[in-house]
Amino acid sequence: MKSSAIFTRAAAGALAMGLSTAALADTWRYAHEEFEGDVQDVYAMAFKDYIESNSDNTVEVYRFGELGESDDIMEQAQAGILEFVNQSPGFSGAWLPAAQIFFVPYLLPTDEETVLEFFDESEAIHEIFPELYAEHGLELLNMYPEGEMVVTVDEIVTSPEDFNNKKIRVMTNPLLSETYNAFGATATPLPWGEVYGGLQTGVIDGQENPIFWIESGGLYEVSPNLIFTGHGWFTTASMANKDFFDGLPADEQQLIVDASDHAYDVTMEHIQGLADESLDKILAASDEVTVTRLTDEQIEAFKARAPQVEEAYLEMTGENGEVLLEQFKADLQAVQND
Structure with a gap:
């Protein structure tokens, strides 16, 4: 009887402890802009794996279209419906003008090694941008490149x-x-969901994206002439709702910080060589595709x-943009001189 009572109390205590642990475990929601297996999905799944391997929390990942388009998931994140969101400055530039800096043409080099080093070390990215996103209720976790724009x-x-x-279709980004x-x-400007049909029907004559997305979305099927202009890289950002995070x-x-760093490392490894692999898949899938790499003279x-676009950026962003652009250029010079 005594041992039975002890066992019962022990079992009840264990159950209570289990319930307490379960109560502390949360389900967090993370939405991004791409399809399964694409770069943002690689990041999100690495983030999810780290969180779930190192805590009792669960992360639910939502891909493109499952909760709406990019603007929809950002609204949900800022409202606290989502804990985490991934959105490119191509869309966030509409409400955070300074983020449009990534669309000043020929500011970023196309050399992969230099770009990756820049994102690792940039003071503009790691010190200035977090403050700008915080003003909009977002905790910036990482900004990272996905690939050269084509x-x-x-x-x-x-x-x-x-x-x-x-x-030419562009994201909803004034710059x-x-x-x-x-x-x-x-x-x-067109939302992503209308791009394939727009190209197919002639509503638009072209668009820009990194090559993996051109392959993943089948855009080469309806827009077969690929032009490498060397004008920039596609950049994105992962964020948390700031009230949730704080x-x-x-x-x-x-x-969360550690999971973000882990996801960043996994993703940077993933994108190395991805453009060449994606182009090979496109060329194997279609004999109608042409590939044009502009010469140095053509690029000039x-x-x-480009200077008139930089001037437009400064007009849109004022003092914040001027400070950011100055730091951006200093950061680029630092990695290019290494």
């Missing part, structure tokens, strides 16, 4: 004049519109139009 068009383009009368207008095209105990905040014609 333009697909209905005809081969090698000069700004070739872009005349071409409607990106400035870029393609400067390049001679007609910038046409309300966590210090150990869970550190868990586009570069000559």
